[in-house]
Amino acid sequence: MGEGDLLADVLRLAQREGALEGEALEAFLTALRERAELIVAQRLEENAWRRESMAGLEAELRAVAALPVTHVRQVRRRLLALADTLRREVP
């Protein structure tokens, strides 16, 4: 099994098992297309969530400038928690 080229490894194994011939190839291609659509849709959804979170973060930062100094510590805690959430959600 090679290092670093997952696609080549998958295709080599698929070929060894006869998955790239005849009706098996048809099943291979159908699944590739359907799974690719799912993956792309999922990634788009995740990116939208991140964009939303970043927009929230930016709004919070803008709000900090308008706050009295005594409130800044509380806001900072909220921002750090939000940043922490974002970090945990990015695999």
Next chain:
Amino acid sequence: MISAVVPTRGGAERLRRYLPSVQASLAASGDTWEVVVVDDGATLASAFPGTRLLPVPEARGYGPAVNAGAAAAAGDLLLVLNDDVRLEEPAVRRMRETLLSRADLFAVAPAIRSPLAGCGDEGGKSARVKAGLIQIEEAPSPEPQATFYPVGCCYLCRRVTFLELGGYDDLYAPFFWEDVDLGYRAWRRGLASWYLPAAVCHHEGSATIGQRPMAERLRAWHRGGALFHLRNLQDRRLRAASFGAWAAYALFDGRPAVTEGLAEALRRFAGAGRRAAEGLSDAEILTRTGRP
């Protein structure tokens, strides 16, 4: 005799909290019983009252720990549990009655009330093929019914069947998909997993695994899923479709945890190979465990 096997990894507090409910349910089962706590990593100071402590110095995860407990158990029935499970008192008695009433069962699985389950109950499972891969779905029901596999946090089975099946496959260690794999191997032999909603357990949910970083969990999830398909599927078209799905992940996913998990699966599979084809077909198993 029922042997409850409870693997734990540094779960002293959870055991203190949940073991009394397990012991109470066993006491109300109508059978003799024991509790074997498998100490994965050997970090517990001493055995809990009324339990037998089985220290495993090298922590290898859930599957190997349960296998060690099953090998050391004295009972003819195995109650496999997580360390963060609270049983309602009639649960073990009800599971036992059902298991002993039918020779065609591998395991009886209770309703598992859990915050992790979308529908609130992760005990019943169905399966279908979606975009090249077997997709497992929650399948709660007010009535008993076949389930795709017994979720590893709580089920009752005959010890001899567990051992004849070879127990959990270490290839999946430290966690994820080993219970799916075991249930599938049982189905292959025509032995059903049976969801019994009248038996209820409460699961805190991933108390041990949940402490691991998300990237590690994602990697283990994809590694286990790929291994399950590679090791078990026999149908030529289903296998080809699963390769198509992995190719899509390799091309389009891009998350290192996912691609690393798949690469690990290929490496592990290379040393293990596909299982024998004897028994029910993949289509028959999916028909028996799918939902319309």
